[in-house]
Amino acid sequence: MKLNHRLNLTLLPVIVLVFSVAATLTIGETQRRSSDFLKHRLVVELENIEAQLVNQGTLMVSGLKLMLSNDAFHSLRRSDHSHSASLSLQHLILEHHANLRQILPNLEMLQIYDTHGEVLLSTTVDNNPFSPPATPPIPSELQWWTPGLPALSGQNFYLYLNNSGAARLVLIEAFVPEMFGVKHSNASNAANNLYALISITLGGGDEVRPNTLSPTQKGLSLQLSPQTEGLPMSQAQRSRLSPAQQLSGYITTDAAIATLTTPLYLATLSPQPGLAWREIAPLVKTELLLALLLIILTYLVLKKLIHNYIIRPVTMLVTQVKHISADSASTLKPQPGSNEITQLNNAYVKLVDDIQHLAAYDPLTGLANRRKFQFVLDKEIANTLKYEQSLALLYIDLDNFKRVNDSFGHETGDRLLCEYTHRLNKAILNCRNASPRLTRPLLARLAGDEFALLLNDVSSANTAISVAKRVLAITENGLTVDGFTHNIGTSIGIALAPRDALDTSALFRCADTAMYQAKLKGKGRYQLFSDDIARLLAEQDAIEQALHTALGREEFELNFQPIFDANNLRVTAIEALLRCNHPQLKQAGPDKFIPVAESTGLIRQIDRWVIEHALSSLAQLQQRGFGGVLNINISANELHNEQFPSHISTELGKHNISPAAVELEITETTLIDADRQSVSVLRRLQDIGVNIALDDFGTGYIGFNQLNHYPVNTLKIDRSFVHAIGNESGQKRPMVDVVLELASIFDLDTVAEGVETEQQLLRLRKLGCNFLQGYYLARPMPLTELLKFLEQHGECPPAQAQSLPD
Structure with a gap:
């Protein structure tokens, strides 16, 4: 994923998250402050309502006193007032009602009771002077004439x-007409009292009137109810309180509700x-819109900054890196500065x-x-x-370089x-000085120990031969390292x-083949590529093509050569030998086509074919009763194949063969070049239970002290040493004798190859050789034919031979 895409997928969600959290916190804070402000409004509104009630209560007291102070009410009696006097007082109370309504718009009635x-008098009568007064709206708890309730006195x-x-809201005041303004609180005088009543409408319920008590702010609901809890007082106690004391109290808030608690009533104010x-809502919408705008603006600004200062320099760096070739000058150059992109550029320049x-x-x-070298050689x-x-x-x-590593160590x-390189460079410099054309x-x-020298123009x-002679002279007397001449x-x-x-x-192949021929001719020399070598290459190419064909057509077969116990000449083992029926390879023999197969990588296919068919043949031999060991030759390439031991184990299980019945043969020259991986593969094969034999021993000049470190069970003495038996001088100890003694020291079995004479x-x-193998036997x-041979030597019962297919 490109940086621009990563930026979009990373930056935008982060910005949205940050501003979303900020908007959420801001909206939460707005809601909290709105709630606090609403509570404050409720308190202020209740204080205003309380002040209105106190003001209206004071006006009610003043209006009632003003009405009762009229002389016409001083002689009012139930027993002696005439109808005309009642009409006069009725007109008077209506007039007072009209006047008082100027300052108390929500005034409902004025009445006088006995x-x-x-x-006795009421402002609720209709226009008919003969109709009785309307029933007073006095609830039962205020009906002082009801038995059981105390008579009222004073102002209530x-x-x-x-x-x-x-x-x-009702105000009732007891008065004595003859002594207006003198209140009687004792029951003995209560019988002489008259009662004046004034009531105002506070609103609520289904009743809606102008100028009734209501909050000034819209959206608030006021609920009034008589005081029944909190501050219980008797009528006498409450009558001693002033209007402000009766109508005032304390305000409490709970959540979004404010309550005014007074001795007379409870006022609850709550929002709708x-x-x-x-x-x-408008403020929240504004905040959300602002957050959205900030998200877009912040994203654009940050994206622009990040693109200019990070992505674009990195993109330029990537573009330059794509055009870098390992074999050409780098397009990147160190840059001045200390920022991270510059440091990355300079670090990459150094790394490249x-x-x-x-x-x-x-x-x-x-x-x-x-x-x-190949790159330069192509151009040249x-x-x-x-x-x-x-x-x-x-x-x-x-x-002989490997001997140095084996004997003195890789260091x-x-x-x-390094010493050889130093001398080689010096020799080449001398050649340049001697031949100006070598520019x-x-x-x-x-x-490893392989070098190449390109001489142009x-x-x-003869020029190349002259340089080759100078190179050969470097090691003419060996090389001295650490005071020792190798x-x-x-x-x-x-x-x-x-x-x-x-x-x-x-060209590499030609030079390599010529070098190989120089080694075959005795080493320490040079060899020009020639027509003879060209024919050898052509022959190798033909062998390679023939191997491909033979593998495709399965033109291989196995021959088997018995190996005998030296003591009783019984067959104890059999070596599987590869043969090829391809017309071009039939006369060549394994000695020629196996090296070609190894160099071309075809050897693994051949090894697998050999192992498969050899184990299949061994299974048939075991069915016939043969109890000996089968020897199978494997290539040196398999020692660098980590899967080879697993393949052997799988094939053994496939053919139901015990690992002890198989011995794998490798040449001594193979073991000379063995590294840690090769030794590890050999040890894993031994861990499976397979034996390891060292073939052609004596030809590879392996160090005797190395035998103790290699996983080997058997030494197979090279046929050249066996052929020398009887031809050695009396003063020279036979090589076979030395090998057998060496095998005895390391407790190894020995097999003598190429036994051809009695x-x-x-x-x-x-x-004391343990086993013998050769044409003589x-x-x-x-x-x-092997089955018949084993039958003749008593290794296989003849009855079973008939059931074995040809």
């Missing part, structure tokens, strides 16, 4: 709810449903330089490696063809390579372009 609760405020739920949200150096040069010797061959010049490739290999071997010689370490093969030689193969080849791969057989038995034969 002691028994009968209405009351609040009650009518049937529709509307609240009324959804009021709080309706009030903050280091990688290019590691990719092109050998870390031990500092020489060009195979990859660098192109120039050679273009300008009709010649160049020479010298393939250099150190002789000594590394120091020897661009290139020396490379290909692998050579006039003839017997190291040099073999060189020389190939010319375009004479021998026109491309890098073919003299050899008798001598080997006398020397039995030649290699197909499986059917």
Whole structure:
């Protein structure tokens, strides 16, 4: 995923999350403050309502006193007032009602009662003077004439709810007409009292009137109810309180409700449903819109900044990196500055330089490696063809170098390579000084102890030969490292372009083949690629093609050669030998086509075919009663195949064969080149239970002390030592004798190969060789002939031989 996409997937969610959290917190804080403000409003509204009630109560007291102070009410009696006087007082109370309504718009009525609760005067009568007064709206708890209730005295405020739920505030005052203004609180004088009543409408319920008591703020609901709890007082106690004391109290808030508690009433003020949200909704919408705008603006600004200061420099760096080639100059250059992108650029420049150096040069010797050498050689061959010049490739290999590693260790071997490189560079410098045409010689370490030298624009093969002689002279007397002179030689193969080849791969092959021929001729020499070597290459190519065909057609077969116990000459083992029926390979033999198969990678397919068919044959032999061991030759390539032990184990299980019945043979030269991986594979094979035999022992010059470290069970003495039996001088100890003694020291079994005479057989038995193999005893034969041979020697019962298919 590109950085721009990652930026979008990372930056936008983070910004949205941050602003969402901020918006949520802001809205939460807005709601909290709105709730606090609403509570404050409720308290203020209740305080205002309380002040209104106190003011209206004071006006009620003043209005009632003003009415009773009229002289017309001083002589009012139930027993002696005339109808005309009643009409006059009725007109007077209506007039006072009209006047008082100017300051108390919600005034409902004025009435005067006698002691028994009968209405003497009332503002609620209709226009008919003869109709009785309306029934006073006095609830039962205020009806002082009811038996059981004490008579009222003084001033008393009351609040009650009518049937529709509307609240009324009532003031009742007892007075004596003759002594107006003198209140009687004792019951003895109560019989002389008259009662004046004034009531106002406070609103509520289904009743809606103008100028009734209500909050000034919309969306608030006021509920009034008489005081029944909290501050219970008797009428006498309440009558001693002033209007302000009776109508005032303390305010409490609970959640979104405010309550005014007074001696007379309870006033509850609460917001209507959804009021709080309706009030903050516009602000919340504004905050959300602002958050959205900030998200977009912040995203655009940050994306622009990140793109300019991070993504674009990184993209430019990536673009430059894509155009870097390990074999060309880097397009990246160190940049000044200390920011992270500059540091990344400079670190990458250094890394690329280091990688290019590691990719092109050998870390031990500092020489060009195979990859660098091939790259330069490609260009030089192109120039050679273009300008009709010649160049020479010298393939250099150190002789006996592995002995140094085995005997003195790899550190000594590394120091020897460095010393050889130093001398080689010096020799090449001398060659340049002697031949001015050698302007661009290139020396490379290909692998291990293999080197290559490119000589450009050579006039003839003699120039390359002259350089090769100087190179050979370096190791003429060996190489001295750490005060010890090692017997190291040099073999060189020389190939010319375009004479021998026109491309890098073919030229390498020509030089390598020439070097191999130099080794075969005794080492310590050079060899020019020639027509004879070309024919050898052609033969190898033909063998390779024939191997491909033979594998496709399965033109291979196995022959079997018995191995005998030296003591009783009984067959104890059988070696499986590969043969090929392809016309071109039938006469070549394994000695020729196996090396080609190893060099081309075909050997693994051949090994698998051999193992499969050899174990299948062993299974048939065991069915016939054969109880000996089957020897199978394997290639050195299998020692670098980590899966090979598992493959052997699988095949053994497939054919139901015990591992102890199989012995795998490897050549001594193979073990000379063995590394840790090879030894590990051999040990894993031994862990399975398979035996390991060292074939052609004595030809590879393996160190005797190395035998103790290699997982080997059997030594097979090379046939050349067996052939020498009877021909050695009396002063020279036979090599077979030395090998047998060595095997005895390391507790190894021995097999003598190539036994062809009775003299050899008798001598080997006398020397204590364990097993014998050769034409004198039995030649290699197909499986059917082997069965007959075993039957004749009593190794297989004849009755079972008839059931075995040909």
